[in-house]
Amino acid sequence: MPNKTPITVAYGDGIGPEIMAATLRILEAAHAAIAPEVIDVGEKVYLGGNTSGIAAESWASLRRTKVFLKGPITTPQGGGYKSLKVTIRKTLGLFANVRPCVSYAPAVATRHPTMDVVIVRENEEDLYAGIEHRQTDEVFQCLKLITRPGCEKIVRHAFEYARANGPKKITCMTKDNIMKMTDGLFHRVFDEIKVEYPDIATEHQIIDIGTARLATQPERYDVIVTPNLYGDIISDVAAELTGSVGLAPSANIGEHVAMFEAIHGSAPDIAGQGVANPSGLLLSAVMMLVHIRQSEVAARVHNAWLRTLEDGLVTGDLKPSADGRVLGTEAFADAVIARLGQQPRQFKPVRYVDAPTARTTPQPLYTRAQPAQKRMVGVDVFVHAAHATADFLAGRLATLSHQPKPAGFALQMITNRGVKVWPGGFAETFCTDHWRCRFMGIDAAGAPREVRHQDIVHLLDNLVSDGLDFIKTEHLCEFDGVPGYALGQGQ
Amino acid sequence: MPNKTPITVAYGDGIGPEIMAATLRILEAAHAAIAPEVIDVGEKVYLGGNTSGIAAESWASLRRTKVFLKGPITTPQGGGYKSLKVTIRKTLGLFANVRPCVSYAPAVATRHPTMDVVIVRENEEDLYAGIEHRQTDEVFQCLKLITRPGCEKIVRHAFEYARANGPKKITCMTKDNIMKMTDGLFHRVFDEIKVEYPDIATEHQIIDIGTARLATQPERYDVIVTPNLYGDIISDVAAELTGSVGLAPSANIGEHVAMFEAIHGSAPDIAGQGVANPSGLLLSAVMMLVHIRQSEVAARVHNAWLRTLEDGLVTGDLKPSADGRVLGTEAFADAVIARLGQQPRQFKPVRYVDAPTARTTPQPLYTRAQPAQKRMVGVDVFVHAAHATADFLAGRLATLSHQPKPAGFALQMITNRGVKVWPGGFAETFCTDHWRCRFMGIDAAGAPREVRHQDIVHLLDNLVSDGLDFIKTEHLCEFDGVPGYALGQGQ
Secondary structure, three states, X not given: OOOOEEEEEEOOOOOHHHHHHHHHHHHHHOOOOEEEEEOOEOHHHHHOOOOOOEOHHHHHHHHHHOEEEEOOOOOOOOOOOOOHHHHHHHHOOOOEEEEEEEOOOOOOOOOOOOOEEEEEEEOOOEHHHOOEEEOOOOEEEEEEEEEHHHHHHHHHHHHHHHHHHOOOEEEEEEOOOOOOOHHHHHHHHHHHHHOOOOOOEEEEEEHHHHHHHHHHOHHHOOEEEEOHHXXXXXXXXXXXXXOOHHHOEEEEEOOOOEEEEEOOOOOHHHOOOOOOOOHHHHHHHHHHHHHOOXXXXXXXXXXXXHHHHHOOEEEOOOOOOOOOEEEOHHHHHHHHHHOOOOOOOOOOOOOOOOOOOOOXXXXXXXXXXXXXXXXXXXXXXXXXXXXXXXXXXXXXXXXXXXXXXXXXXXXXXXXXXXXXXXXXXXXXXXXXXXXXXXXXXXXXXXXXXXXXXXXXXXXXXXXXXXXXXXXXXXXXXXXXXXXXXXXXXXX | OOOOEEEEEEOOOOOHHHHHHHHHHHHHHOOOOEEEEEOOEOHHHHHOOOOOOEOHHHHHHXXXXXXXXXXXXOOOOOOOOOOHHHHHHHHOOOOEEEEEEEOOOOOOOOOOOXXXXXXXXXXXXEHHHOOEEEOOOOEEEEEEEEEHHHHHHHHHHHHHHHHHHOOOEEEEEEOOOOOOOHHHHHHHHHHHHHOOOOOOEEEEEEHHXXXXXXXXXXXXXXXXXXXXXXXXXXHHHHHHHOOOHHHOEEEEEOOOOEEEEEOOOOOHHHOOOOOOOOHHHHHHHHHHHHHOXXXXXXXXXXXXXXXXXXXXXXXXXXXOOOOOEEEOHHHHHHHHHHOOOOOOOOOOOOOOOOOOOOOOOOOOOOOOOOOOOEEEEXXXXXXXXXXXXXXXHHHHHHHHOOOOXXXXXXXXXXXXXXXXXXXXXXXXOOOOOEEEEEEEEXXXXXXXXXXXXXXXXXXXHHHHHOOOOEEEEEEEEEEOOEEOEOOOEOO
16 A cells, blocks of 8 residues: 555535545545545634634645645625635635536436536636726726736646547637737637647637537537636536536646535535435546546546446436436445446546646746846826816826926827727717826827836826826836737727 | 618628628518618728728718618738727627527527527627736736626616517626626626516526526526626527527617627628528618617518528528428528518517617616715735745835835735735745735824825835836725725735
8 A cells, every 4th residue: 555645625514524425435445545634614614703714724734735625615695705715726826727527428418428528727817816996986897817827837737638638639718809918818828838739639719609619519629728717607518518517526726736626516405415416526536536646546436436327326416227226425435336446338438647747747837938128118097087078188188298297208099998089089989987098108209219117107297287087007018029008999 | 651761781791792682672572661871891991901891981871870781791811900890889889789599490400499598798898898908028917897887778778678579587697706896886787777677587697607507508598688708608609509690680789870780700602602591681680670660570571581481491501391492592582572471380470669779768778877985095006026026025115105205005915816925925826927016095193094196106106216117006996985996815
């Protein structure tokens, strides 16, 4: 018996204790070399006054073992309780959310009996950075941040996953026809990295068309890699298409720590009755075993589970076959244990190889590049003005761009919700109370020039002198000569 | 014969001329009281050197008739050509994208023969405002803007549409469990306005679960109202589920102008062969007739089209029934014309009432409210720093928050991609070169105080004096005492 790998285990709320007990019993019977450390998280901890649902000593366990098998959690309503999953993901940098969505027909009824898709979702950034501001009476803003390290890590992880697990194709989905800079970066990084994996076919789809195709022809996808929000949506679509979200596992992988959990909730309505299906958590534990490099045990558990399903033995959430039977949680676990060492006959037996980890991956997930030559050339100043017209604002701003302090700017355009309303503009364009005013640096001869931070401070000072309610700024820079800012609609 | 309503018509590219000719012929035969003004848009105009694909005199026609029946357009690849559709939507304020997605089984094969869903998508704002900035070597940003007028207009339009067209339920979809301020506003406006329509049932779903349910059980939805990006995705999902995107119409509605077009493209591969299906454009024209208050003609055309389909007569993109036949574009139009005045026998006959327009809607779509009491209390300053640690940055910023100029701030926290990294913070949190530094106004006694614009200028001046590369600001305000800014993850 090899040394046991310490793992942190949380039984969770609702059906959590039952399905975790069943899962751990199967792992033990399969001779998984694990040493569980049990922590308390979730409802009890929340209601005990800890708004993040996890105590300091539990953090210590996670950081020590670096592997977390997590039962479902009930987050109490109201009272400012924060999602434990999101907290752990963000704090520990779990950048990859990996969601295999597999059909198990005929054991599970589905319109898509042959689907076998893995969604690899970026897990930390995008609109989920949680940076929101109310800017005016009428306008609220959320920042979508897409970063090069975020893209490189998730894309490389997707390719490494595909290489280790056998999929032959990766589809990248973005909306880079609209978001040319942010989603454009994700797509570009995908194109950069794919050349390192010539054995894997690749394609890119716009997310709207991609989601529609996934919804109607999931069989055509192997691995899909995509930013956070899109991944959130399509992983739910894919899970639903398999016919049972109750069977779906997930892994949240970071460079230091990884978390494994079923995607279903704590189902308090059936808690304590011994009828819950442990399969989602069990398959998550299988992903964990691969992660901690016990892939042989992982395959043994997974194949026994497939054989159980094939034999018509299911929990009450599924329909048994004609010669099958509905079992309770523990009896289902017994059935899986009884089949350890057996292979499925209709389903294709699974094989695993030990997961690539950050330590053993030949390519680093991210290496910071040399910085570009950055040159500031202007600034977007956003102004809150409820009863102004674009022409009126432009008149004031044109003067303030160079006096009283000689800031050295010229007003280039004003947009409202991204649409150019000055110069030119159409009467039909509806204007909110939120104006983006673009100032470009000019020299005495009116030619473009580089801008210093001090110039921007002077410009803002000029706006203050006129009593203008500016609410935010965005500096405009070129990086190695390429403008780092989009044009206005109609510009 | 009543006075004819002038409409602007563009035949478009590819199959556009054929399907527009067929459509106009059917409308004429149905005695639609329209006077088409034909404009040139699209490929020819683009390649003639106009990057927006529409000439000044064509704008004049649109603004005069206020109704646009548009054929599909080919946007040339490369060369900075802008999407004509997006330009018209934004410039003319077409805030509502209305997409009926209806199954026509057995004429069209689909897994969802009874679906009849209308997606009402906000069309102007959200991430599609196109405001993107590269902020550091590693970080790109896109602004998601959600506005009260944008929400009120689209939500009210959805309810008016439902009331006029008979649907009994509206589902609102957002991601307000994550984006509590932006998507929270959309959801809140939905809740405010629904009380004015007690005859219509309502529900709200989180977009990931909602999209998954739509993909598997589209029959359970009537009308779905949702922000721009989500609407983009789910309207494609819904169209695909019907079995043929070739039949799907769309309306883009503004307070001044409305545009009607099929959702399919210009299909240059089959252009000029006389085989294209005019149905998507014809059904768009039906929506146009309702809009210009010729609902009786609209119903006559729609019912004749349904009867044609029922009789097994289809174009080559669909499979004819056993006793049916494949027709060319013109023969299909003839078949529809021959059935004008007839009702379908299996499909439910449609009935229309004249559309509510902005002019006749009893409720205005948006009335600006009294401004809130706005009080500035701090500022988020974003800093580009590649080789810094949070603690190092915090040390410098803590001093600069009050000297050399007495700006009157205290550094409250630093986040990286939204995760708090100071004070406290975990070693596992991956940090990019993009730091959000939150400064709150404090008085001499260290108590919170109101902040003036001049204070922010002084703070930035202090950062300049230290050579810090700040890249953007977001002012922090309370509106009627409610903080207009989200807390950091872990704060």
